[in-house]
Amino acid sequence: MLNADVEVDRRDFTVRASIAVPPGGRLALFGPSGAGKTTILEVIAGLAAPRRGRIVLGERVLTSTSPPVRAVPPWKRRVGLLRQDPALFPHLSVRANLAYGGTVGEPELAEMAGVLGLGGLLSAMPARLSGGQGHRVALGRLLLAPCDALLLDEPFTGLDASLRRGLTDLVAGLVTARGVPAVLVAHELADAQAFADRLAVLDRGELLQDGPPDEVVLRPASRRAAELVGYLGFVPVQGLPEGAGLAGIHPERTLPGAHPDHGVVLTGTVSTRRPAGAGWEADVRVAGTVITCRLPDRPPDGEFVLTALDPPYFGPDGTAVPAPDRRPEQGRGQGRGQVRG
């Protein structure tokens, strides 16, 4: 179990985070660049000191700012950190890199090399490796060293998508097999979702939400969290428990046509449209605001009706409020909005 409850001062804001990752658990810290995600990892690794906080890994207290004060140095933490730069030792062969941190025997090393697909590369020098190979060596080096927790700081950014997906699956599998807690930092939601069984949204040092990835994406706790996970439009709606509010519209959760049983039916006019992948992306003007939606076919000119699937609702202060149909006294489908542009 990795428990970290820390406050770290940065130049323009304070990073506050409280995370708990069970053995084999995979937490993704997701947020925009500069939100303080890397800072949290550095504090856990012992590379930066928190102003206040307590970090416990298994039975060991790694950091404590309250008595008894503790600050275990990085080399005694047994915490592995993988960054975008694999930081292989350029003067050592792949074999020596893999064996750097551990007292591993040849069979163990060969087995890890096999798992990582590095079998034929053990005597190669790092300069000869491709980007994906370099990351696999760095990963193997961490896992062969005494490692009680794995920290991943956007490790596969810059690799192409299929390679990134393969490595992410590999790490996720190894983390589960080893039973170590893992924390991934990501600024791409898809990377975070592909890896994590739990998602924490961070913005300007504040932890906005923490929960299973589905829940965070489908039920963001606040308007800001919704914006970060990809809600691009907020449409005013009436009839919420608290009165007026906003429905968050995610481009990928819209359907053309009126489907009142599945969400909010919106009527607006298409202002711009562009091909996107195998379908279309359109900006639609609804109720004085513009929402973006992904559609399978080219949307028509003029009036356009679409359905936002089961959107999250936000009150005037920006925090999430229950959807109208979630109130137990109401039956399904009642209270769903009809918004006209």
Place this chain on the structure above:
Amino acid sequence: MSVIVAAVIWIALLGPVIALLTHLSWSAIRSSLSAPGALDPLVVSLESGAVTLGVLVVIGTPLAWLMARGRLPFPRVWEAGVLCSLLLPPLVIGLLLIFMVGPYTPIGELLGHLNLSATNTFLALCIAEVYESAPYYVLSAQAAFSGVDPRLEQQAQLLGDRPARVFRRVTLPLATPGLAMGLSVAWARAMGAFGAVIIIAYHPFGIPLQIYTTLQETGLASALPFALVLLVVALPLPLAAYIWSARAERRRRG
């Protein structure tokens, strides 16, 4: 065209070496070097050069590392200080060393109590050579350490190495080619040290002073063989360092 331009400049720069090799005759070399005691200065130069290198490694390496890692306040001031002794003409360094370690200074008196003297002794020769060569070593060692990515050291720490072990396993091996180059340039400077040496350490004779006095006493022709000796003695270490660091680089590229 560019090859010709480069060749002309290169040959012009090599001019003195070419002149040395074309004006030497075997008989002159044999007669100069077979005189009794003719090779004593060579021994003095080698010994003092070795002591100088030892001192530079011991005092220059930590300073260079601290400067490279930005662990010192006002880093520019430290660099400027090291550069100072590079900017001072060696002759001036010699004069100033008299004021620093001469017999009538506090340091000189302290040395006197230990029955040592820092003028016209082997100690004085070493001091002069250290001052003439130190900035070459410290500045190139600083550059060598700066070239080691701190993230590699950080990673080594996270893999369980305490800082001293990180230095030995990561920092030092990666900086070694640069350190060797710096050390070999310092060696060449120490071998050829003349300006400061002639002021505070006229005795015991090293090769540069032997060349100078031979020139004064018997003329150019008999001085030249000693110039060849200087070249032969000063060159192998830089050359070896160069070849070795080039090989280390090649090995790293796989």
